[in-house]
Amino acid sequence: KQEVTQIPAAxxxxxxxxxxxxxxxxxxxxxxxxxFRQDPGKGLTSLLLIQSSQREQTSGxxxxxxxxxxxxxxxxxxxxxxxxxxxxxxxxxxxxxGSNYKLTFGKGTLLTVNP
Amino acid sequence: AAGVIQSxxxxxxxxxxxxxxxxxxxxxxxxxxxxxxxxxxxxxFLISFYEKMQSDKGSIPDRFSAQQxxxxxxxxxxxxxxxxxSALYFCASSLEQGLGRNTGExxxxxxxxxxxx
Numbered sequence: 001k002q003e004v005t006q007i008p009a010a011x012x013x014x015x016x017x018x019x020x021x022x023x024x025x026x027x028x029x030x031x032x033x034x035x036f037r038q039d040p041g042k043g044l045t046s047l048l049l050i051q052s053s054q055r056e057q058t059s060g061x062x063x064x065x066x067x068x069x070x071x072x073x074x075x076x077x078x079x080x081x082x083x084x085x086x087x088x089x090x091x092x093x094x095x096x097x098g099s100n101y102k103l104t105f106g107k108g109t110l111l112t113v114n115p
Numbered sequence: 116a117a118g119v120i121q122s123x124x125x126x127x128x129x130x131x132x133x134x135x136x137x138x139x140x141x142x143x144x145x146x147x148x149x150x151x152x153x154x155x156x157x158x159x160f161l162i163s164f165y166e167k168m169q170s171d172k173g174s175i176p177d178r179f180s181a182q183q184x185x186x187x188x189x190x191x192x193x194x195x196x197x198x199x200x201s202a203l204y205f206c207a208s209s210l211e212q213g214l215g216r217n218t219g220e221x222x223x224x225x226x227x228x229x230x231x232x
Contacts, residue, residue: 032219043205044158044223051219089157093219101170102148103207103221105157 002027002095006088006106013080014114021075021109023090028071031094034103035064035075038087048075052094080113087111117141119224121206127230128196136191136227140208146170147189148207148221149181158205164189165211193229201231 003026013019023033032051036044048057048064050073056065063076077084087110091103120139128134140147146165150158160173164183175181178196183189193200207221 034221036223041203041228043225044207046220046222049217049220091221099171100219101146101163101165102160102173103158104160107157 002030002092002104004090004092004104004106006090006109008109009107010110010112012112012114015080015082017080017113018076018078019080019111021077021088021090021111023073023075023106025071025073025092025095025104027095028068029094029096030068030092031100033064033066033073033090033092035062035073036089036091038089038108040087044089047088077111080111082113082115085111085113119206119208119222121204121224121227123227124225125228125230127232129232130196130198132196132231133192133194134196134229135193136204136206136229138189138191138206138208138224140187140189140206141210141222144187144208144210144222146209146211147183147187148209149175149189149191150205150207150223152203152205152226154202161191196229196231198231201229203228 007022035047050066061078087108089108091105094100148163149161152158161175167183181191203226207223
């Protein structure tokens, strides 16, 4: 059974700092990996999708990497802003013996960027 | 751009009542997913449909059922509601067939908040 772990559970940084969020998964036979952002009581916004054959994806100030063999992904946020404050969720699709028709989520990292 | 539409956005029910949530996927998306998110929890997978056929099933109670219709919209039916069913219910959709850069990417709706009293 695929399990996803995110570290740290919470992070508080001053505005302008660069930061890294970590995600690990137990089964490396994944189909793809997505990073999401969730504001309190709101829906999930897709930030980046990394296919299993890719090593990284970039969008604006965000860069996500994938090391499938070690079961790890990182989300790098450059020059953080107060508007980046949210919960960041890592989710993987697939795994040995499982289907590709579901995402398994980590418990998220609650990020607070202080002005 | 069109997003995933969920209705209703808020729903209040009494215990043992029935509720139906609706989801309209992004046009041309062929797969729909349902997730349940309790307070302070990560989203838990309930069920998914690919081309109107059930493609995977997660921790969905027997009291719940779902289907995807010919127009690709989906409905989640919940019966004999319990207090513990109070949660945010998300629908997501994706396009699984194709070679576009977004193939396999899930897009979520804003959710339906169910409160069971």
